[in-house]
Amino acid sequence: MARTQGSHSDITGPRVREAALALFARHGFAAVSMRQIASAVGVQAGALYNYTPDKQTLLYDLMRTHMEDLLAAWDSQTPTGGALGALETFTRFHIRFNTRRADAVFVSYMELRNLSPENFEVIEGLRRDYETRLETILRQGAREGVFAVSEPRIASMAVIAMLTGVNTWFREQGRLSLAEVEAIYWEMVRKSVAA
Amino acid sequence: MARTQGSHSDITGPRVREAALALFARHGFAAVSMRQIASAVGVQAGALYNYTPDKQTLLYDLMRTHMEDLLAAWDSQTPTGGALGALETFTRFHIRFNTRRADAVFVSYMELRNLSPENFEVIEGLRRDYETRLETILRQGAREGVFAVSEPRIASMAVIAMLTGVNTWFREQGRLSLAEVEAIYWEMVRKSVAA
DNA sequence: GATTTAACTGAACACACGTTCAAATCAAAG
DNA sequence: CTTTGATTTGAACGTGTGTTCAGTTAAATC
Incomplete structure (x- = not known):
């Protein structure tokens, strides 16, 4: 069970939610793509699916x-x-x-x-x-x-x-x-x- | 200059706006496609561009x-x-x-x-x-x-x-x-x- | 009934979408 | 330093997007 402490998910998880909230507020849910959220966080779109089952x-x-x-x-x-x-x-x-x-x-x-x-x-x-x-x-x-x-x-x-x-x-x-x-x-x- | 009176655009034009308004209200602008609006009116998507330059x-x-x-x-x-x-x-x-x-x-x-x-x-x-x-x-x-x-x-x-x-x-x-x-x-x- | 032309179709364009997943990466545990 | 497995990449999937336009349809005019 490696990387249970200080793992990236402790950082990336909140950042995904912050970025999504800001983008949804500015452009609307339907107008924001998973790639935009990922880009704001600094990861690829696929990585978001470690933090949410779907959009x-x-x-x-x-x-x-x-x-x-x-x-x-x-x-x-x-x-x-x-x-x-x-x-x-x-x-x-x-x-x-x-x-x-x-x-x-x-x-x-x-x-x-x-x-x-x-x-x-x-x-x-x-x-x-x-x-x-x-x-x-x-x-x-x-x-x-x-x-x-x-x-x-x-x-x-x-x-x-x-x-x-x-x-x-x-x-x-x-x-x-x-x-x-x-x-x-x-x-x-x-x-x-x-x- | 045929079809200036009673042409379809007198009917279709308002219907496009009505359908768009209802769909935008229900699902949001970004979530509604031109094809959805066209379908609600009963025409193909291309026909909408007789009534609006763009979405x-x-x-x-x-x-x-x-x-x-x-x-x-x-x-x-x-x-x-x-x-x-x-x-x-x-x-x-x-x-x-x-x-x-x-x-x-x-x-x-x-x-x-x-x-x-x-x-x-x-x-x-x-x-x-x-x-x-x-x-x-x-x-x-x-x-x-x-x-x-x-x-x-x-x-x-x-x-x-x-x-x-x-x-x-x-x-x-x-x-x-x-x-x-x-x-x-x-x-x-x-x-x-x-x- | 032939002509005119507004209205519409249907296919195509290039691009973006949400989501999946095998492979690569890399920090921590042993 | 090797092992472990959480984390991320990067490419791919099928589907849908707004918009364009040559071609077809059909209603109004002469």
Whole structure:
């Protein structure tokens, strides 16, 4: 069992996923060839098949990892201040997490149609899980009387769509800092569901 | 000059665009072949080149037509009731227009990266024009004191992102009617920018 | 009914695709 | 220093790609 430690696969594996994510985000899954990914990593196309059974699974793994990271990151948050505090925590968390992983967010949203039906179901389930986290906050706030939302499920999708929209224009070096963007969106979110 | 009236191109031309739009929306521009489009229309691939110089221009024309239709449709609206009335008109208009043209909206958003730089600039300019329509309403409302928006440009993108998000879940035969959806979103939009 | 010509076919072009696999490579273990 | 086997190469497989174009078809005009 030679080369179990420090073997190239420890390096090449992550690099394949990084290169694939960047290329899929820029050009789209269907427009990127295995040879392009291999070239970005610095290997021949055949070598990629040590790291993924096929192109479709490579995409699926990237999307699943992203969604699981998102859920795990949110679940490690510890909001305080009741439903209102939880909503603020969620708003700021979502903007911060998603702007830092723009490629993964983009791919996970745009390439759903390139997944097999079974893989699609898994990713869609994870997305629903995330939406439910926000829905739960809105539902609780509505019960407590601090929010006025007649349709918590739809409100949660509306808020998430608004927040994810930041990714289409936000640039690290832009006029507004991330903190300022968070503040602007938090004000809009807060008011949009206010009682 | 025979066959100038009732010629097949009057029929085939629109059908090519319809088929391309539906296929691009479902599978993505890069994943759809000219032969697939031709097959959906009922002709051979070569015949498509009577209607478009190439595949890329076909996409561009679909996107440009959609954006121009959107702008023209909005510009034909006659909102009343000041900035608040205009915002309600915009909200309801955007939801109604976009849910009726889900394929075109989807393609116009997802396939921007498949446009040549020059074509991209045109489409992006039209999108900015549309955003400016809403921004103008928000700016006016802020000046009049009926809205509280510190960043009208960003607020307009936030609102549009939220409203366009309806397309990801709304189904004609679903639990909620379009009128109900409009009402839910109008309440959220109104409150989100309320003074 | 002959003429005109828009519309379309069908084959071909050169190239790129995802994937496979025997052979070569080379770092670590003995 | 030899052995081992994980890793990668490089060529090949069959299939599909966007696009071109000489030739065929058929509808409208005279």
